[in-house]
Amino acid sequence: xxxxxxxxxxxxxxxxxxxxLHLAGIDSVVxxxxxxxxxxxxxxxxxxxxxxxxxxxGSGVGERLLREGARHEGxxxxxxxxxxxxxxxxxxxRAITVYGQQEVIKDLIAARLAxxxxxxxxxxxxxxxxxxxxxxxxxxxxxxxxxxLHCDFVAGCDGSHGVSxxxxxxxxxxxxxxxxxxxxxxxxxAAPPAVHELIYANHERGFALxxxxxxxxxxxxxxxxxxxxxxxxxxxxxxxxxxxxLETVPDWTLNEGPILEKGVTxxxxxxxxxxxxxxxxxxxxxxxIVPPTGAKGMNLALADVALLAKAFGAxxxxxQDELLATYSRDALRRVWRAQHFSWWMTSxxxxxxxxxxxxxxxxxxxxxxxxxxxxxxxxxxxxxxxLPEV
Ligand code: APR
Ligand code: PHB
Numbered sequence: 001x002x003x004x005x006x007x008x009x010x011x012x013x014x015x016x017x018x019x020x021l022h023l024a025g026i027d028s029v030v031x032x033x034x035x036x037x038x039x040x041x042x043x044x045x046x047x048x049x050x051x052x053x054x055x056x057x058g059s060g061v062g063e064r065l066l067r068e069g070a071r072h073e074g075x076x077x078x079x080x081x082x083x084x085x086x087x088x089x090x091x092x093x094r095a096i097t098v099y100g101q102q103e104v105i106k107d108l109i110a111a112r113l114a115x116x117x118x119x120x121x122x123x124x125x126x127x128x129x130x131x132x133x134x135x136x137x138x139x140x141x142x143x144x145x146x147x148x149l150h151c152d153f154v155a156g157c158d159g160s161h162g163v164s165x166x167x168x169x170x171x172x173x174x175x176x177x178x179x180x181x182x183x184x185x186x187x188x189x190a191a192p193p194a195v196h197e198l199i200y201a202n203h204e205r206g207f208a209l210x211x212x213x214x215x216x217x218x219x220x221x222x223x224x225x226x227x228x229x230x231x232x233x234x235x236x237x238x239x240x241x242x243x244x245x246l247e248t249v250p251d252w253t254l255n256e257g258p259i260l261e262k263g264v265t266x267x268x269x270x271x272x273x274x275x276x277x278x279x280x281x282x283x284x285x286x287x288x289i290v291p292p293t294g295a296k297g298m299n300l301a302l303a304d305v306a307l308l309a310k311a312f313g314a315x316x317x318x319x320q321d322e323l324l325a326t327y328s329r330d331a332l333r334r335v336w337r338a339q340h341f342s343w344w345m346t347s348x349x350x351x352x353x354x355x356x357x358x359x360x361x362x363x364x365x366x367x368x369x370x371x372x373x374x375x376x377x378x379x380x381x382x383x384x385x386x387l388p389e390v
Contacts, residue, residue, distance in 0.1 A: 003029040003118070005312060006138045006151035008126060008164050010039055010119060012101060013284030013301040014157030015108035016055075020309035022115055023059060026316055029118040029149055031140055033158075036109065036121045043188055043261055044101040046213060047198075047295035049386030050094040052302045056104070061111045069099035070212070075384065077371055078201040080364065083249050084371035085197070091378045094385040098198075100213055101298050123147075128154055128167040132278040152279070153312065157305070159285040160270075168277045176339075180267035180291060180346065181353050182206070183228055184221045187238060191257030193218045200293075200349055201246050202367060207293075207350045208245035210254075218255065221292075223350050228264050235259050267291040269343055271335060274328035275304070281327060283308055288335045293349060294342035299386060304331050334390040341383040 005021055007014045010032035018028045032039065048056070048069070056062040073089035089095045112119055124141040131154060138149045156164025165173070193212035201208040206223035213219050222241055224233070239256050247253055270289040275282045284301030307330055311323035348366050352359070370376045 001029070001147060001149045003027050003149060003151050004316070005153045005155055006136075006149050007031070007155045007157055008128075008138065009156070009158035009162060009284075009286070010034075010105075010109070010121070011157060011159055011284060011301065012104055012108070012298050013286070013305050014155065015105065015112060015119075016302055017155055017157060017283065017305040017309055018112055018117060018119075019061060019108055020059060020305060021312060022112070022117060024309060024313040024316070026312055028155075029120065029151075030112070031120045031123045031126065031138065031142070031149070033123060033126070034121065036119075039121075040102055040106050040109065042102055042105075043186075043263075045292055045295055045297055046098050046100040046103075046211065046219065047299075048097045048099055048104075049299045050096065051386045051388060052299045053097050055302055055306055056107075061107050064103070064107055065097065065099050068103070068214070069097040070214075072096050072098060072197050074197050076195070076197055076199040077367060078199050078246070078248060079203070079367050081248050083199070083252075086371070086377050086381055086384075088381040088385050091374070091381040092385050094382075096295075096385055098212060104298070126158075126163055128156075128164060128280065131167060131280045134279070136279045154280050155305075155308065156280055156282040156286050157284050157301075160289050162286045164280065164282060164286055165272065168280065172277050173272050173274070176269075176271045176273075178269040178343070179226075180269075180350070181226050182223050182350060183226050183267055184209075184265045184292060185224045185228060185230070185233060185238065186219065186221045186263055186265060187259050188213065188261040189218045189220065189257045189259050190216065191218045191255040192216055194253065194255045199246065200345075201248070202349045202351075202363070203245040203248065204351065205241070205245055208242060210246060217260075218257070224264065225353075226266065230262060230264050233262070238262070265292065267346065269339055271332075271339060273332060275331055276324075276328045281308055281324075283331075288339070290338055290342035291346045292342075293345040294338065294384065296338040296342055300335060300338050303334050307331050334387075337383070337387065337390045345380075 199210040283304035
């Protein structure tokens with residue numbers, strides 16, 4: 001088999017890259033370890049920055065997003081028994097849209113298949129070869145057969161557990177990392193959200209987040225210990241803890257309903273530099289992970305591949321390799337802005353197991369400052385809605 005760009009991974013990064021390349025007249029094949037059903041059902045985050053919405057709409061895959069996504073112009077910060085609104089649109093002129101990642105995945109898969117795109121699901125034993133030559137290839141097993149896919153370039157979009165990075169020699173990459181001593185327990189509930197905007201709550205028992213997916217479905221999260229076993233959290237305990245952490249202001253109650261899905265997500269900050277080696281280009285979670293507090297993961301993946309698609313476009317359109325050469329440097333500027341913002345939101349909102357009273361007071365001061373100073377609130381807002389240039 002032969003293609004121009006071989007793409008490993010059908011998450012937002014891999015699928016969007018394939019879609020943008022197609023629009024530029026460049027052929028690609030996407031190979032994915034899981035089944036189509038699995039990737040379309042995998043519940044993940046759901047906040048799209050204005051720039052991500054513009055990218056999806058501008059490239060012709062935003063029709064359902066515009067119809068079903070919910071535009072939000074502010075968020076609420078809840079602490080010390082009070083609620084404060086950060087009016088993002090008033091402060092920045094931009095907004096976010098809540099639309100589940102798996103919905104973006106469904107839309108992208110449908111668009112690729114409608115355009116005759118090649119997506120191979122349930123592949124195994126992926127091996128990258130000859131990355132330092134002009135004809136790299138990807139070997140894998142698919143439907144019981146060994147396949148060798150020859151390409152001009154390989155795009156490693158295979159997420160945090162991907163294999164692509166592992167085919168680069170030792171000593172090329174520098175890794176930056178931070179583990180947090182807590183995780184998020186997330187639920188999807190058949191309950192009409194009691195909110196119009198997201199609530200980020202700092203409570204002495206730990207962080208909680210109230211989000212939503214639709215007028216009928218709520219999405220909520222609780223900070224829990226890093227080694228939490230989900231079996232220790234029957235539904236009653238989850239609702240009781242959510243009530244304790246969120247029902248801290250007068251006359252406000254949660255809406256409860258059957259829990260449709262629950263899971264524990266570890267919290268990690270992680271960057272690998274550079275995002276390229278020879279003919280291998282890396283994008284999304286394969287090279288950087290942020291804790292979900294800043295809602296940046298999917299947005300970063302989309303921003304990476306927007307740059308990468310442009311760089312491949314320039315290469316195929318007359319052999320200009322300058323944008324490919326600067327891809328990693330340019331993408332990393334946004335990556336590090338998001339790293340700092342996600343770390344800062346995480347530090348301000350969570351309860352650390354060994355937090356001393358001094359740190360606790362600093363955290364409360366930061367929360368009071370960000371909800372009273374227009375300058376500080378604008379800093380939060382412009383990062384949250386996404387900076388156009390970084
Ligand atoms: N071979 C083929 N596919 C693989 C392999 C492999 N060896 N390893 C992993 N994959 C697939 C995964 O099954 C997944 O579908 O690569 C895909 C990577 O997709 P994501 O994990 O969604 O990563 P990315 O596209 O970079 O998007 C980042 O996803 O995890 C969230 O919070 C994150 O929102 C962010 C977004
Ligand atoms: C979500 O809706 O899943 C969500 C929202 C905001 C976050 C993280 C996740 O910061």
